[in-house]
Amino acid sequence: MAKFDLNDSGVVVIVGSGAGGGTLGNELAQKGVKVVILEAGPRIENQDFINDEWDSFSQLAWSDMRTTSGSWRVAHDFPSIPAWIVKAVGGSTVHWAGASLRFDEHEFKIKSAYGGIPGANLIDWPITLAEMEPWYAKAEDKMGVTRTNGIPGLPGNNNFKVMEAGARKLGYKEVHTGRMAINSEPRDGRGSCQQIGFCFQGCKSGAKWSTLYSEIPKGEATGNLEVRPGSMVIKIEHDPSGKVTGVVYADATGAMQRQKARVVAVAGNSIESPRLLLNSASSMFPDGLANSSGQVGRNYMRHMTGSVYATFEKSVHMYRGTTMAGIIRDEARNDPKRGFVGGYEMETLSLGLPFMAAFLNPGAWGRSFTSAMEGYPRMAGMWLVGEDMPQETNRITLDPKIKDKFGMAVASVHFDDHPNDVAMRDHAYRQGAAVYEAVGATVTYPTPPYPSTHNMGTNRMSEKPRDGVCNKFGQTHDIKNLFISDGSQFTSGAACNPTLTIVSLAIRQADHIAGAMQRKEI
Secondary structure: OOOOOOOOOOHHHHHHHOOHHHHHHHHHHHOOEEEEEEEEOEEEEOHHOOOOOOHHHHHEOOOOOEEEEEOOOHHHOOOOEEEEOEEEHHHOOOOOOEEOOOHHHHOOHHHHHHHOOOOOOOOOOOOOOHHHHHHHHHHHHOOOOOOOOOOOOOOOEEEHHHHHHHHHHHHOOOEEEEEEOOOOOOOOOOOOOOOOOOOHOOOOOOOEHHHHHHHHHHHHHHEEEEEOOOEEEEEEEEEOOOOEEEEEEEOOOOOOEEOOOEEEEEOHHHHHHHHHHHHHOOOOOOOOOOOOOOOOOOOOOOEEEEEEEEEOOOOOOOOOOOOOOOOOHHHHOOOOOOOOOOOOOEEEEOOOOHHHHHOOOOOOHHHHHHHHHHHHHEEEEEEEEEEEOOOOOEEEEEEEEEEEEOOOOEEEOOOOOOOOHHHHHHHHHHHHHHHHOOOOOEEEEEEEOOOOOOOOOOOOOOOOOHHHOEOOOOOOOOOOEEEEOOHEEEOOOOOOOHHHHHHHHHHHHHHHHHHHHHOOOO
16 A cells, blocks of 8 residues: 655645545556545554444534634524535445435526526536536446436335425426446445435445545555545645645644645545645635635525425335435526526435434424424435525634634634525425425424535635635636645536535546646646
């Protein structure tokens, strides 16, 4: 296994090992590029995953202190945990549900498609769906996405069958068990889904694609990739010309190390990535790295989300089977006649009894709450995921008072729903309830958003440097050898789960970086 010297200034250093960082690392390693991935969390393998919600959360979740503000309910219910992401090798590809959908064409061109939306900071992506299609195809093949490349869909569990029956009664047409990066049949050295039902707690069978066991071992096998767990990057350094030269990180013992680099790629999620750039401020870059536009940390998106659960007279046992193998896509279109721009999807979702008690209506108590819990075996559930509006005021900043154990300012997350988000959520709640009522639900429960799992924006792509942080390859406008490689480069969030697009961009970025290195441009 590769072991690179701290003074090797020829390596590409990647901060984070999730969908962006882990994929980029493997892709570069396959091209003969030397790569060091620095991952803040430990390396937890499949056999170590825990099929228990609370214990798994303690094992995997990024629970470092963060602060929150804004009118979103998460700031009230979960003030120190605004996001539910993983701190471990593989990042949130350990925790994700597997839903893998492409953006629609209009979702790359939101300014052109939606026009001027008061309070929204809209720009078009500097890339189009046509440009992305070959990279989407590569990602779908790499990840083994069902309903692509001749791969059959997953079977539908009871939760899906209830949702499908209601959807058909309402006249919805695009209803199926999804495009999922979970094997429906053995593929790529991994077996098929065993329907265990603990997708969010790490896939013990390995049927679900994750950089932990799909990308990183392949990269390591080339001899060009070294992954260092327990390595929390503190600061990115640069020379007098402004070119980045490496990173300072705390190793697993807490000792400070300096890894030199030819290129640095930041893939720490949309909260930690801007935090790192801001914490890397210097006399040359007093507002943080790559921040001449003032856009680092701004335009934070977390999708319009919410859930609808429903109780029926007979048992459903929604928790049995693949968590999110079920989708209604008809509402994903852009149809302003509904009272909002953009669209949303309805995806099957089940929480275990402990999480259901925590998330159904945080802080609730009394007979109505206990009645809902008593109906748990007879519940069906869906998650609503739609495009939220980027707003400059929704942002990640450095908390002025609170520091982490290394003395660095923690991330402060501010979020307010845009009126478009609220209108969309209200519509989605009504439609979700109607799906279940169409097949005999006795009661429905609109459920508020959970801590964010889809974190996007904050270092967005833009054609013009003044509008964003990086160009269409994730290369920062200000610093040629500094790249953004995660969902923070998203210019808009679309009405679908972001992972497929993150992976597609990482494959494309690897091509660009390797070519630029070969041409001695970086």
